[in-house]
Amino acid sequence: MLKLYDLSLADPDVRPSPFCWRAKFAMLHKGLSFETVPVPFADKTDYPNQDHGLVPILIDGEETVCDSENIYAHLESKYEGAPFAQSNGERAAADFYNAWLGLNLFPNLAPLMFVRVHAAAREDDKAYFRKTREKRLGKTLEEAAATPGLGGKVEEALQTLAAPLVRHRFLGGDQPNIADYNVFSVFLWIRVTTQEELFDAPQAVDAWQERMLDLFDGYGRNAKRVS
Amino acid sequence: MLKLYDLSLADPDVRPSPFCWRAKFAMLHKGLSFETVPVPFADKTDYPNQDHGLVPILIDGEETVCDSENIYAHLESKYEGAPFAQSNGERAAADFYNAWLGLNLFPNLAPLMFVRVHAAAREDDKAYFRKTREKRLGKTLEEAAATPGLGGKVEEALQTLAAPLVRHRFLGGDQPNIADYNVFSVFLWIRVTTQEELFDAPQAVDAWQERMLDLFDGYGRNAKRVS
Structure with a gap:
């Protein structure tokens, strides 16, 4: 199961980050199942790597992928399903x-x-x-x-x-x-x-x-x- | 031969209009030969229809096509060659x-x-x-x-x-x-x-x-x- 670290607000079910939304829609576009892990802004203890305090972070088996652009590229190269764009244009x-x-x-x-x-x-x-x-x-x-x-x-x-x-x-x-x-x-x-x-x-x-x-x-x- | 009415400056060989440039590149993209007819801004006497004083105007045989967007659509539907875009995106x-x-x-x-x-x-x-x-x-x-x-x-x-x-x-x-x-x-x-x-x-x-x-x-x- 893919796992996405996703910023949360006081209500942990509310997820504001636009860059995390990009990663979630990228997985939905590919028809993939995933779970999200809510993380706070300030305390990086629960982040997979404390030196990288920015989300989204995707855990895909042994692989850790940071940044929504890298997540798009990772999903595009690894998974079947509709490409994220039809052409280089x-x-x-x-x-x-x-x-x-x-x-x-x-x-x-x-x-x-x-x-x-x-x-x-x-x-x-x-x-x-x-x-x-x-x-x-x-x-x-x-x-x-x-x-x-x-x-x-x-x-x-x-x-x-x-x-x-x-x-x-x-x-x-x-x-x-x-x-x-x-x-x-x-x-x-x-x-x-x-x-x-x-x-x-x-x-x-x-x-x-x-x-x-x-x-x-x-x-x-x-x-x-x-x- | 396709004929394009094209705005000119004091030197009739200088053609400033960006909308006429669009029409010219559209014809080049389709690999078509064309000639241009320089017309002034103010005097509409030499325009094909004095009621339509705006260029570009394309004469394609019996057809008169006004406006660069309509010229793209006309060329795309009538002529072979590379489409103007690869996808609706x-x-x-x-x-x-x-x-x-x-x-x-x-x-x-x-x-x-x-x-x-x-x-x-x-x-x-x-x-x-x-x-x-x-x-x-x-x-x-x-x-x-x-x-x-x-x-x-x-x-x-x-x-x-x-x-x-x-x-x-x-x-x-x-x-x-x-x-x-x-x-x-x-x-x-x-x-x-x-x-x-x-x-x-x-x-x-x-x-x-x-x-x-x-x-x-x-x-x-x-x-x-x-x-």
Whole structure:
């Protein structure tokens, strides 16, 4: 049985990490069974290797695979089933969608999200989470979250994402591909961490989210959310 | 013989329009021979239909096809040869690249370019060009071009484009696809219209530009530029 180390919040059944979501959807795409091991942010004691304190970490028999990109590559080379992309053009596009997430979506979304992840985190994780994220933001979580216009800028960025989804069911075309999982992982991060509506997504993006939530017997839709 | 109506500048051999470049590369991709008919911006007398004053316009025997997207669709359905994309995932990604061009690149690039296209345009076209573009910009060409930081913002946007080109020769993977032609058309617009270096592109983007310039016996590289 494949085993995935997966970040958890105060409720250990709530799993926020977008990079862990990518690994979980990659295994579902390949039709693989797996179990997840919830781990905290701060205390690395239960991580398979204390020197590598970042998830996702996949244990596949004797093999340990770290990082969602390496997990995709490992699963693609080892397991049958639908490939994660149909062509090198789709693989190149997945790199473009990822860069867009990092450069256009994340800078405005992260300040909205970090303060909410912090609120939902285990008490033991709060100081560690605050310290690491405030270093990244260059200000306090609360100052960052109060930046005017963040939701509007997220909505503006999502106009770009709407374009392919007006004419196609998935970023992968008729079926989801690696780009769908990568982008959707960010929406699951939001969905499980907060019940608030942080922004209005374009209609085509909302409809795609519903299709993504339905995949694999509603794996994303059934994921536990903070209440 | 296919015939394409193509915008020209004061030198009729200099062809700036990115949408016409898309149509030309689409025909080259299909291995088709074609001739181009230079037309001015303002005077629509020589356009095949005076009610449709926008190029590209393709004349294919009895058929007249307007708009680069319709020209792609026409050529794809009528002619053999390599398809413009390998999969619906690549077609969806082409819509995403186009939206990114329009929302992330164009707003900072257009103010730099319009003033230069205006300078290189036919005397008869200058008033028309100024009027239509100033309406779009909401300010004069010169005010728009003087907006601080435009080049830096173009460079920032091009970081996203660099991501797929670090690992792949083309946006289409091993071979160029429709996304390559669409994005490259903007670089040709710049290249033929000005000898100035308006920004520094990331190394991966520069290397891709060189590969695109070499395609089809250097069709882009040999295109006449304003001197």
